[in-house]
Amino acid sequence: MTSPLVMALGGLAPLSRDDDEALARLGRHSVQSVAARRHLVRQGGTCSGVMLIIDGWACRYKALADGRRQTLGFLIPGDLCDPNLYLLDQIDHGISAITPVRYADISRVQMDVLNARSTRLADAVARSVLVTAAIQREWILSLGRRNAREQIAHLIAELFHRLRMIGQVQGASCHFPLTQGDLADATGLTPVHVNRVLKDMRREGLIEFDHRTLVIPNLATLERAGLFDPAYLQLYDPYRPTDGGDDHTVGSGRRRSKGQLMFVYEHGDA
Amino acid sequence: MTSPLVMALGGLAPLSRDDDEALARLGRHSVQSVAARRHLVRQGGTCSGVMLIIDGWACRYKALADGRRQTLGFLIPGDLCDPNLYLLDQIDHGISAITPVRYADISRVQMDVLNARSTRLADAVARSVLVTAAIQREWILSLGRRNAREQIAHLIAELFHRLRMIGQVQGASCHFPLTQGDLADATGLTPVHVNRVLKDMRREGLIEFDHRTLVIPNLATLERAGLFDPAYLQLYDPYRPTDGGDDHTVGSGRRRSKGQLMFVYEHGDA
DNA sequence: CGTCTATTTGAGCCCCGTCAAAGGCGGTGG
């Protein structure tokens, strides 16, 4: 029974049993809880260390003075909130809980100790930061160039993949606590329009929704509707070659894509 | 005559004369050139080291399979392209030159040497990465919640501030090589609509444009039109306390904001 | 001086926002 946290970082770089245990210990130290819809970090506040989501969903957000609000990304178990953010004098965005959230509050010192202990762990954390940045870039593309339907399909596909990485997907379904308002905050749309698009998507059998449970009958179809390519999530491919020198990245990209497709079909059958 | 590069990093953390010289040397080593509208890094390619813009403008971008294209951010002299990006197997976005660009191609080893030499330099690089991330977050907010006019005003204000940081603003004007198509790629709009919005903004005296030269008669007015708050750019405040232990960062944040306003007024008078 | 790219302008339309109101659905207290 591995924790989402271990799966999240283990999915980014191979970890030793020792690393796993160090992470598990973290999940027992200085654990904080917040209720749903409350702040973990307030926009304009400060950040003393690193926060690591153990349980529940949260989101980063940024708001304009007049109240318009935009979600910047979702945090699920195993996600870190920017390990280096404390370098800034003032955090430019807030983090708030969507469901009740338990998280570990890790001091900079603890973090340094952890990084010093194991290069692999430090590597995994670094990669996790890069994946977060890659997700942000994909969101910029979505907000700028995908229409409402594509955007919603893409977002759901992203979250489904990330949930699967941490072992929170059963077959074709998963717990999905976002309200239509949350989806609107994330996509730059209005709740009303999100509702209409979801209605269409349900009618076409792209998704099923029921009591906070999401079912994706055919992930490949949903991904096509969202112009989704999972490469940016850097999902761990156990067959990934360890060299990095030559330039034939088109080839290596293909290989990775096949790995993804395998996953997809695997799921489509289930 | 300090280089934009030295000003860019020096603006993020106090550097020693030694650091300045190390940076200046970098600007003479392994310098590459690309013509306008050509790639520095291709989407889906790999990245062997760190690239540092010495001269000219470039942009990160991401494109959908059907050709829709979205700019993720602009790179101006002194900007690094993600020092850790080489950790990923495949770069999820491209970088292309807007004007002719000269850049230094720095290997990972060189980068490690540089970081080991000087904590201050390493700190400046880390902060530079964080600022890039903060800009990306602000873009997400723009794309999601600002309308066309606000978005364009905000983008111009961002670039104007960044150009001033590297000494490329004279009074109220600066060289500004972006076409209306470039602005469209960055804002998620069409070139046609960008044109119409710019027309309005010119008519109202918010900006003046002439032969790649931008004039901002009143920066404060433009910033108001774009709902722009410079805090996220982490502009260097020479009076910022150098301790880092205690928690009274709200106070320091306030002071920082005042510093900004001073700058604004200074310019508004010019 | 011809070519190519960038800018400008018009007409018409559609995606998505706004406003408004009517259901669900879970929680809470009497």
Next chain:
DNA sequence: CCACCGCCTTTGACGGGGCTCAAATAGACG
């Protein structure tokens, strides 16, 4: 157990910001 309340979802009518298509003009460059 029921009544009530707040949040979320759903639906309709209507309006507008930004897109599309098209064509003319202006600059840049050889």
